[in-house]
Amino acid sequence: MNLTSKTLIAFILLFYGLNAMAQTAKADFKYWTWLTYDQKKKDKEYNKLFHHLRENGIDxxxxxxxGNPDDLKKMAGLAGKEGLEVHAWIMAMNRPGDKVALQHPDWYTVSREGKSCYxxxxxxxxxxWLCPTREASRNHVLGLVKGLAEVEGVASVHLDYIRFSDIFLPIGLLPKYNLTQDTELPEFDFCYCDVCISEFEDxxxxxxxxxxxxxxxxxxxxFRxxxxxAVVDDAYKIAHDHNKILTAAVFPYPEMAGRMVRQRWDKWQIDEVLPMVYHNFYNEEIDWIGWVTQQGVNDLKDTGTGLxxxxxxxxxxxxxxxxxxDQAKQNGAKGIAFFDANALTDEHLAVIKSSKKP
Structure with missing residues (x-):
């Protein structure tokens, strides 16, 4: 066999090897959905829902x-029986109606106008919104993370609202609030509480x-x-100490997230992120989903964080x-997440199921 033949065979083997790797990557592409637990629903209703989701391609x-570990334990059991991977989704810094936090008005973020979210x-x-600088408020959030991380049958603790309140709303939402935001307005700029100011000044x-x-x-x-x-990095340690990974719902890509909500997720210690690439919020077309996905994947290069x-x-x-x-797959995402399970029609699910066929 001459050198040319050897080179050709090596090239063929490399081609098929890369092709096999690509096919494996596509097979590993994960389909997620967000779901809020409703205490009014019976277990058999969730059994039916979870079975239906799994049968139609949701992983x-x-x-x-x-933040309730007991409810999570029950739901993890029901979903796990249907072969679904379970993640503990928690509202992190935004804690509406939190009975513990409401006993502590000083825990809440303060705007540049001097008004508290309380x-x-x-x-x-x-x-x-709770202040991420105050020891008591951040420890409250991390305590909730720990409680969820202790639940068996859970793959990750999933942080949502892990940021400050929106400095800028997505452009598509501005008409709803009759707002013009071409600068950082004082009423939407946080946190100017005594603890944040003192620590920054020192x-x-x-x-x-x-x-x-x-x-x-x-x-x-x-600083912000x-x-x-710092909250994310501490949550990461808690999750890993309990043999869980840490995931988070984040704004579309790091530069945008940093400007809009003080959230540079490419700098975090975190295992996987789920950017909310809600194209209609930004008056964009479907191909924007692919562009944003690629931007996030590029920004995470060499970090070890999946998108x-x-x-x-x-x-x-x-x-x-x-x-x-396809926009998510072809631009480097490890999977796609759907908000939310209640919005997924049988027609949507049929496409999802079909897309998983070899």
Whole structure:
């Protein structure tokens, strides 16, 4: 056999090897959905739902039990019996109606206007944001993470609202609130509580309350990015100490997330992220899903963090589902997550099931 023949055979083997790897990667592509637990529903209703989801291609369910480990344990058992992977979905820094937190008004973030989320809520009534700097409030959140991480049959603790309140809303939502946001408005700029200000001042020898334009101060912005990162990194340790991984729902890509909600998730210690690539929120077309997915994958290069593209089902027609799934697959996502299970119609599920066929 001459050198040319050997080279040709090597090339063929390499081609088929890479092709096999690509096929394996596609086979491992995971389908997730978010689901909020309803105490009014009977177990048999959940048995039926979980069976239906699994039969139609869903691999993993992110279940919100409002931080209740007992409810999570029950749901993990029901979903696990149907072969679904279970993730403990928790509202992290935004804790609407949290009975423990409500006993401590000082735990809540304060706007540049000096108003607390405890009684003055930005945008909507369910925005009750806890301060990530205060030891008591952050420990409360981490305590909830620990309680969920201790539940058997759970693959990850899944952090949602792991950020500050929206400085900028997605452009598609602005008309709903009759807002124009072309700068960081004081009523949406957090957190200016005494603890945040004092700690920052000790570190940088300047007071954001006294700045004419605190929104332009790089150190002040980074301080708050770091405070969210610190909560995530502590949650990561807690999850791993209990043999769980840590996942999170995040804004579309790091640069956007950092600007809109103080959330630079490419800097976090975290196993997997599920960016909420809700194209209609940003007045974008379906191909934007692919572009944002690729941007996030590129930003995570060499971090070890996996990315699963999150999509908003009410904005996706069943006939568009194959294209949406393909946008995530072809741009490097490990999977795709659907918000939410209740919005998935039989027509949507039929496309999902079909997309998993070899």
């Amino acid at each position: 993993a369910v992110l279940i919100n039990t409002n 009684d003055t809520r930005p945008y909507v009534d369910y925005y009750q 570190m940088h020898h300047k007071n954001p309350r006294e700045m004419e334009h605190p929104e332009l101060d790089i150190e002040w912005r980074q 990015l770091n405070k969210i990162k 699963n593209t999150g999509v908003f089902i009410p904005a996706i027609q069943p006939e568009e589902m194959a294209q949406v799934i």
